[in-house]
Amino acid sequence: MEIGLYCPACRKSARLDTEALETRDSTCPRCGHVAPVEVSPSMRDEGSFDRCALCGQDRFFKQKSFNRVFGIGVVLVAIAFAPFTSPPYISLFIGAAIDGVVYLLVPWVGICYNCETEYRGLPGIAQLEPFEHLVAQRVQARRARETDEQKRSRSEA
Numbered sequence: 093m094e095i096g097l098y099c100p101a102c103r104k105s106a107r108l109d110t111e112a113l114e115t116r117d118s119t120c121p122r123c124g125h126v127a128p129v130e131v132s133p134s135m136r137d138e139g140s141f142d143r144c145a146l147c148g149q150d151r152f153f154k155q156k157s158f159n160r161v162f163g164i165g166v167v168l169v170a171i172a173f174a175p176f177t178s179p180p181y182i183s184l185f186i187g188a189a190i191d192g193v194v195y196l197l198v199p200w201v202g203i204c205y206n207c208e209t210e211y212r213g214l215p216g217i218a219q220l221e222p223f224e225h226l227v228a229q230r231v232q233a234r235r236a237r238e239t240d241e242q243k244r245s246r247s248e249a
């Protein structure tokens with residue numbers, strides 16, 4: 093299993109592998125920030141999504157790890173060559189076909205709605221739903237409420 097973790101301090105992606113998961117902490121290779129990581133037993137054993145290893149939140153969506161820059165690049169090359177190919181504009185179809193095949197081949201990744209941590213190679217990814225704005229809004233509202241409560245309990249203490 094491989095978890096792609098976005099460092100909460102510098103927002104750069106850092107990779108966590110299975111061995112690192114045993115240590116419970118992940119150190120960002122770029123800024124040295126130590127993020128506490130806690131992989132739930134069912135995520136480690138069955139690859140299911142019940143709790144985010146980084147933020148503890150329980151909503152996830154799935155997304156193709158498709159490189160958009162690559163996809164747009166193929167389309168631009170196809171457009172540039174379109175008038176010169178024979179038959180004309182056949183390059184547009186070839187470009188679209190290449191993008192389509194690459195899209196089919198790249199794997200799904202599971203992503204945490206709250207902290208955008210990426211999970212790769214987990215069997216549970218197949219059961220996740222694609223991104224939904226309503227769910228994202230609900231997760232954000234819950235997070236805002238929780239930070240409010242934290243602030244309040246801190247000021248009361």
Ligand SMILES: [Zn+2]
Pocket residue numbers: 099100101102103104120121122123124125
């Ligand atoms: Zn960092």
Ligand SMILES: [Zn+2]
Pocket residue numbers: 144145146147148149204205206207208209
């Ligand atoms: Zn998370």
